Amino acid sequence: MKVELKSLVLIGALMMPIASIAAEGDSIETKLSDSVITTKVKAAFAKDKLVSATDIKVxxxxxxxxxxxxxxxxxxxxxxxxxxxxxxxxxxxxKDDIVVP
Incomplete structure (x- = not known):
């Protein structure tokens, strides 16, 4: 079940429109680069057994x-x-702003 949830989160991240996550005034190349890095980080989290891809925002x-x-x-x-x-x-x-309760 956890793997399925991580997969859904990853798919959702990949399907997000680039325009909605990019800063105003950035070039298309910058917007794409930022979203690619974010997606790669989220994918690394989804593949890792220790890290929760749903609880850590990137x-x-x-x-x-x-x-x-x-x-x-x-x-x-x-x-x-x-x-x-x-x-x-x-x-x-x-920049690590992760909270450990």
Whole structure:
């Protein structure tokens, strides 16, 4: 069931209209690049057994800086999410705003 939910989240992320997630004034190339990085990070989360793709939000700015927010079940999950994000091509930095209750 968890794998199916992750798959649905990933499909939803891939189907989002690029125009709705891009900042106003950015070029089409920048918008596409940002959404590709975000999608790759979410896909990495969906493939990983420790990280919840539904509880951690991913946002990418036009410089490749990725902001992670939301909640993680443990410090290990939050740390793994940052590691996976840093490993994605095009990511220039990671801002970790993940909360561990």
């Amino acid at each position: 946002e990418t700015d036009s410089d490749g800086l990725v902001q992670l927010s939301g909640t993680a079940k443990s410090k290990e999950e939050a740390k793994r999410a940052v590691e996976l994000t840093k490993a994605v091509k095009g990511v220039t930095g990671v």
